Amino acid sequence: MENPDKINIEAKAETSTARKLFWASAGFYGLIAFEFFYMASPFGVHFYSVYGPGLDWLQQSGFSGWTIRFFLPHLVEETRSHFVNAAESVGFILFCGGVLAFAVGAFQVYRAKLTKADAVTGGLYRYIRHPQYLALMIASTGMLLIWPRFLVLFSTCLLFLAYILLAKAEEKMCLRQYEGYAGYMATTGRFLPKRLSWRLLPTLPSRTANVGLRIAAFIAVVLGLTAGALSVRGHAIASLYTLTTDRGVYLSVAEISNDDLELLARVAGQSKAVRAQLDGLGADDRFLAYVLPTEMYVSEIPMHLPEGESFGHSIPSDRDPARYKVIFSRAVFPDGRLPDGSNVIAHATNKYPLVEVHIDLSMERVDAVFPPPAVSFYPDVQVPLF
Numbered sequence: 215m216e217n218p219d220k221i222n223i224e225a226k227a228e229t230s231t232a233r234k235l236f237w238a239s240a241g242f243y244g245l246i247a248f249e250f251f252y253m254a255s256p257f258g259v260h261f262y263s264v265y266g267p268g269l270d271w272l273q274q275s276g277f278s279g280w281t282i283r284f285f286l287p288h289l290v291e292e293t294r295s296h297f298v299n300a301a302e303s304v305g306f307i308l309f310c311g312g313v314l315a316f317a318v319g320a321f322q323v324y325r326a327k328l329t330k331a332d333a334v335t336g337g338l339y340r341y342i343r344h345p346q347y348l349a350l351m352i353a354s355t356g357m358l359l360i361w362p363r364f365l366v367l368f369s370t371c372l373l374f375l376a377y378i379l380l381a382k383a384e385e386k387m388c389l390r391q392y393e394g395y396a397g398y399m400a401t402t403g404r405f406l407p408k409r410l411s412w413r414l415l416p417t418l419p420s421r422t423a424n425v426g427l428r429i430a431a432f433i434a435v436v437l438g439l440t441a442g443a444l445s446v447r448g449h450a451i452a453s454l455y456t457l458t459t460d461r462g463v464y465l466s467v468a469e470i471s472n473d474d475l476e477l478l479a480r481v482a483g484q485s486k487a488v489r490a491q492l493d494g495l496g497a498d499d500r501f502l503a504y505v506l507p508t509e510m511y512v513s514e515i516p517m518h519l520p521e522g523e524s525f526g527h528s529i530p531s532d533r534d535p536a537r538y539k540v541i542f543s544r545a546v547f548p549d550g551r552l553p554d555g556s557n558v559i560a561h562a563t564n565k566y567p568l569v570e571v572h573i574d575l576s577m578e579r580v581d582a583v584f585p586p587p588a589v590s591f592y593p594d595v596q597v598p599l600f
Contacts, residue, residue: 280548282563285447286362287454288598289504289514291529292469295453305359312353319346335398341407343385343398347377348405367443371436381405451560454600455505461492462501462545463558465600467512468529470505474575478505481573482540487583491542491568498551500558502565502599504541507533508572514597516567517541518584536576542568559600 286301293299315338322337323346338345354370381404388395402408455466457475464479482488482503492501504515510533511517513525517539543565545558552561567586574581 281364281368283364283447284362284598284600285364285367285443286359286450287600288362289512289527290454290465290467290600291527292467293450293453293455295449298450298453301359301362305356308356309353309360310356312349312351312356315349316346316353319349339402341402343402343404344377344381347381351377351405362443364440364443367439368436371432371439375432447560451557451600454559456559458558461495462503464503464505464540465559466505467510468507475505477575477578478538478540478573479503481575481578481580482542482571485569485571485580485583487569488540488542488571495544500545500552500562501568502543502545502558502562504543506539506541508537508539509533515541516543516586516590518570518587537572537574537581539570539572541570544568562599565599 287293287298288302319338322334322339342348351374354373358366358370385395385399385404389399392398403410455468455470455475457464457472457479459479464475466475470478483492495501504512506512506515507530509530510528511519511523511525512527519525545552545562546564546566547561548563552558567590569586570584571580572582572584573579
């Protein structure tokens with residue numbers, strides 16, 4: 215029979231290790247995933263003055279440059295895919311639902327601590343032993359859909375691992391601290407109700423799985439999720455409203471017919487300012503031209519912002535369907551050029567503004583031309599490209 219004191223010491227050591235991993239991964243996750251909220255705040259520029267160099271370092275290499283890319287659209291509001299269009303809304307629902315469930319679980323736990331009760335086994339804890347960790351996993355999944363960088367995917371995986379290790383370590387301590395905890399474990403699942411846990415999350419018994427096997431299993435899961443995200447990214451890019459030319463690509467953030475997109479490209483190409491900028495591109499350069507309703511202003515795309523207007527991502531409900539603006543930029547690639555036969559949007563990591571033209575489709579004419587803003591909202595920052 216094992217020494218109880220030895221078991222308790224080992225449990226405490228495992229808890230300490232799991233907590234260190236949790237705080238390390240949580241710190242990295244907070245920096246990467248909550249970039250979304252920093253960007254929306256007035257302090258976004260100051261945040262990027264510290265955070266930006268790290269993204270610059272990753273962007274410099276084709277080996278690591280892809281990790282800062284997005285696998286779902288953030289700028290684009292409408293695509294041909296219902297799945298892609300719904301992803302961000304689903305993310306907000308999961309994030310808010312997870313945070314709310316975590317708050318309910320926290321209330322149960324701290325009420326028990328204040329009343330000096332035994333282990334919490336009612337409410338959310340009636341069927342699963344770690345509803346708070348499950349809630350945080352749900353919220354993290356929601357954040358991944360809201361801010362779908364590959365870096366966020368990796369940090370989410372680390373955070374999930376930390377939750378699993380913390381849960382296992384805490385269970386060992388609870389077995390020593392609470393007399394009826396073993397019976398409670400026999401009727402509940404760790405993160406899902408016991409019946410679902412057995413069917414959906416089959417695992418090797420902990421005593422038969424050595425550390426090397428667990429690490430290999432974790433790496434396999436991360437690689438599988440990465441492959442899945444790459445597949446989703448390919449589907450998302452294929453569903454965009456685009457027009458590809460020899461010199462670059464036109465990308466519309468809202469639904470548009472192929473005929474209207476071709477007409478916009480033709481009218482924009484007749485502008486002397488546009489021709490001058492495109493003629494100035496190098497042989498290996500490619501343009502990325504964003505097509506938006508004239509009344510729409512997106513901070514991640516360097517554009518003219520009239521006095522009294524503000525940035526946002528919503529498509530104006532009262533927009534004039536005949537009026538658009540086309541914002542030309544030079545795409546930046548990790549190795550300085552686009553691989554032959556490759557997709558501009560799929561391989562670009564950044565963009566530099568060239569010129570903005572406003573077009574009246576009903577008259578087939580350019581109404582206004584604007585140079586790039588003197589100071590972009592996110593100067594030299596690796597913001598989403600689509």
